[in-house]
Ligand SMILES: NC(=O)c1ccc[n+]([C@@H]2O[C@H](COP(=O)([O-])OP(=O)(O)OC[C@H]3O[C@@H](n4cnc5c(N)ncnc54)[C@H](O)[C@@H]3O)[C@@H](O)[C@H]2O)c1
C-alpha cells in the first residue's frame with residue numbers, strides 16, 4: 281500500500297483546491313502550483329497548503345487544469361521528476377491519454393482520473409473540502425499504468441471521501457456524454473431561452489427552471505474544452521435529445537391544431553423521462569431512496585440555517601438534502617428538508633414545538 285504524505289496539486293482552481301483542502305483535513309502535506317500566481321495565493325490563504333518550491337519529489341502530483349493542458353503539463357512535470365505518480369481530474373479521458381502517448385510521457389506512472397463532483401463556479405474561492413464525499417471518482421488505468429500508480433490514486437480518492445470506479449477511458453467518455461456532457465448542453469439550451477425572456481416571465485421563475493439550468497452557469501471556456509474533447513459521443517446523445525424535443529414540439533403543434541390524439545405522443549416522452557430519472561442512483565451511489573420532505577419557513581438573515589440544522593440535530597434527525605425557495609420581495613423563504621420517511625413526523629413535531637413555522 282502506498283502512503284501519500286506529500287501531494288502536489290497543479291491547477292488550484294475549483295477542483296484542485298477542493299482536493300487540496302480534503303487532503304489537508306486528512307493530515308497530508310499539500311503543495312500548490314498554478315500558472316496564475318493569484319490562484320495559488322488564494323488557495324494558500326484558504327488553508328489548502330503551501331506554495332510549491334520544487335524542494336524534492338512528491339508522492340503524487342494531481343493535475344487539475346483544463347483537459348487540453350493535461351498532457352503537455354504531465355510531460356513537463358515528468359521531465360523534472362517531480363512525483364512518483366501522476367493523476368489528473370479532467371472531465372474527459374481519451375484525450376489526455378492520447379495526448380500523453382503522443383508526447384512520449386511515461387505511461388507507467390500516469391493514472392488518469394475524473395471525480396464526478398463539481399460546481400457551476402470556478403476558481404479556488406468556490407472550493408470545498410467535502411466536494412467529493414460519497415461521489416464516484418473514475419480511474420482509467422491504461423494497459424501500461426503500474427499497479428502502484430493505481431494504488432496511489434485509490435488512496436487519493438479514499439482520502440477525499442470519494443468512491444473509486446475503474447473503467448477504461450473510452451467507456452468513461454461514452455458514459456459521461458450521457459450523464460454529464462449532453463445534460464450540460466441541454467441545460468444551456470434551456471437557459472439560452474431566458475436570455476431574451478421578458479421581465480414578467482423571469483419574475484415568475486420558480487424552482488423548476490432553477491433546477492434545470494443550474495449547471496448552465498458553468499464557465500463557457502472550460503466547457504468548450506470539455507465538449508470538444510468528447511465531441512462525437514456528446515453529438516450522438518444530443519442528436520437523440522434533439523429528436524425527442526422535435527417530436528414533442530411536433531406533437532404539441534398538432535395538438536394545438538386540434539389533433540386530440542397527439543397528447544399521447546407527449547405523454548410517452550414524459551413517461552420515459554420518469555423512468556430514466558428514477559434510474560439515477562441515490563446519494564452515495566446506493567439505490568435511489570424516496571425521502572419525505574418537511575417544509576419550514578425561515579427568515580432571510582444570517583445564522584437561520586445553522587439554527588435549523590441544530591434543531592434537526594437536537595431532534596436526532598439526519599437531513600439528507602435541502603432546497604431553499606426564496607419568497608420574492610419578502611425577508612423570508614421556505615426550506616424544504618428531505619429526511620427519511622420515518623423521521624418526517626418526528627422532525628415536524630419537534631420543530632413546531634420549538635416555535636418554527638411549518639406551512
Ligand atoms: N468544474 C467542475 O465541476 C469539474 C468537475 C470535475 C472535473 N473537472 C475538471 O477539473 C479540471 C479543472 O476544472 P476546474 O473547474 O477546477 O477549473 P478552474 O478554472 O476552477 O481551475 C483551473 C485552474 O487551472 C489553472 N491552469 C490552467 N492551465 C494550467 C497549466 N498549464 N498549468 C497550471 N495551471 C493551469 C488555471 O489557472 C486555473 O486556476 C478540468 O479538467 C475539468 O474538466 C471539473
Ligand SMILES: O=C(O)C(=O)C[C@]1(C(=O)O)C=C[C@@H](O)C=C1
Pocket residue numbers: 370371395396397398399400459460461495498
Ligand atoms: O454539479 C455540478 O455543478 C457539475 O457540474 C458536476 C459535474 C457533473 O456533470 O456531474 C460536471 C462536470 C464534471 O466533469 C463532473 C461533475
